[in-house]
Amino acid sequence: MPNTKHLEDLTIQVRRDILRMVHKVNSGHPGGSLGCTEFLVSLYNEIMVRKEGFDMDGIGEDLFFLSNGHISPVFYSVISRAGYFPVEELNTFRLLNSRLQGHPTTHEGLPGVRIASGSLGQGMSVALGAAQAKKLNRDNHLVYTLHGDGELQEGQNWEAIMYAAGKKVDNIICTIDLNGQQIDGATDEVLPMGSIKAKFEAFGWVVIDIEEGNNIEAILKGMAKAKSNTGKGKPVCVLLKTMMGNGVDFMMHTHAWHGKAPNDEQLAKGLAQNPETLGDY
């Protein structure tokens, strides 16, 4: 197991970025962003094979697609700190003329982004296309995705889930952020989905559970297991159990911070709980 100190430090710094970004423009989605911080930090800095620089085709490297585009704060922070664009640009999040739109897009040419997302349920199909392009190109790298659990209520996902297994797309690892929350409340109340694990398995996927989705060591271990299951004729799903708002105590155990920004006082409190590690932007 690698030394995770750097990943822990980066996680704390990304949390600060998220809080400051949404606070500045008084909009955005901190809850789900904070819940997926450990995962995206680990993915970009330990798990994925990435080339220097950015080109759209991404031949010869692993690719990542964010399907639940509303957690753009964590995505922007992680990819800027992974070197795709200057960290200072996080200052422009959601402002006029920014490349950091409310939901990620390729339209403004932001390096690190390969598809627009935000209208939910479309990312898996796109990722499947990219995975099949990799096969045609004899490119032995993987495609990773992240989806919200509420997002699975969109029917297009199930077209994609059926297709991936039926067509043996085995160079893809789709991670579902199981935080159990969506805008109107708990997923179990808004639209009970039953066992997501049983559903993916019934559709023919290999399913890996990461019970502690906010624990970096657990994420690295689970993702290594997921990776070892690729190339065997089946798509791989990771069920990542996370806590919305993780790392900021008053944002945890509630869905209230799904799409709400902290005020000045709340920002100070959240930042105090996450002291600067690698330097603010």
Add this chain to the structure above:
Amino acid sequence: MKTYTYTEKKDTRSGFGAGLAELGRTNPNVVALCADLVGSLKMEKFIEENPERFFQIGIAEANMMGIAAGLTIGGKIPFTGTFANFSTGRVYDQIRQSIAYSDKNVKICASHAGLTLGEDGATHQILEDIGLMKMLPGMTVINTCDYNQTKAATIAIADYHGPVYLRFGRPVVPIFTPEDQKFEIGKAVMLTEGTDVTIVATGHLVWEALEASKVLFEKGISAEVINIHTIKPLDEEAILKSVAKTGCIVTAEEHNYLGGLGESVARVLALNNPTPQEFVATNDTFGESGIPSQLMDKYGLNSAAIVEKSLSVIKRK
């Protein structure tokens, strides 16, 4: 007056199939996707010759559009194939977000457009697709008129980088454009020159416009017929040049008058040279079951309607 004849009729969708097959031989990046309508889209030859570059998606058009968007990442040029209805209205948001807004190089190829799908009725006929697609920023919209032009357009759009909506149809129609034509996106084709009325037509209505011009000629009226295969970007110069000469215009399309070619032409005229215009198009209605030619007659999408609208628009000069 220049007249057009034909020796053979073929469906425009077969032109698409032939163009796609040729691309399969000449461009290794071209891939094809279909949502369970391989035979209807005439994709068999491409599939037979390039099985590894064909993706049968099943009856899941939303997934197909997303997969097509993803295939561009890695340098592929995806051609999706299904009916026009399921290529547009059913998957509008997938096209909007994953293809158009994401600037993906996907070619959305749509057969069975308009009323001439025929007996299946209004659930499968679409008369709104040109409008839906032309409203998307960055989308190119092409509606071809015969087999040769559809084949040429299919080949041409592979060399153009950006999302394209290519619309064609089911019934056999006269082949009257040259086999060796060079297809230029956004460039109108002058078919017959005239001085009394401009007729701009797209798709299956182009042949009807030529037929109408013969009738008008016999009545002593000189019609200028222009084939507008590309609705977006529209060849504004060709339209303005023609109406400067004729002083009136009829637009003809197998589409609702709302959102179609006619509205695009009206905007160009309103901004540059307000000119009397009449519309040959469906009148804000759904279609119904019937033999294609019966439907075209009932909904006023034929040479007789073009003649009638030409006579009325000339009076408004």
